Amino acid sequence: MKNRIKVLRAEQNITQAQLANRVEVSRQTINAIEKGKFDPSLPLAFKIARLFNLKIEDIFQDEE
Template sequence: MRNHLKTLRGERGWSQADLAERLDVTRQTVIALEKGRYDPSLPLAFRISRVFGLPIEQLFDPDED
């Protein structure tokens, strides 16, 4: 699953550590999410949605495989 977290985070001027703190996860989790190595759980996806103030559909794109 692709996501737009790195772009959205950059638009807000947040570091990976800033986003991790807002999401109550580790910086390593944010790195893995941004690189597409980790798909978030549903509760985490909803937290990400709330932090960015966007619907989940605008944050994540399903793989087209």
């Protein structure tokens, strides 16, 4: 599962740590998701999408 979080952060000038705080997970979790190490839970995906005012599908792309 790919995602555009890194780009969205860059657009908004937000660090991994700041994003982590705002969606209430650890910085390592954001890092791992960005690097594709694992997928966020559905509730976390919702939080991230809401933060960027985007649909989940606009941030995460299923790849199979």
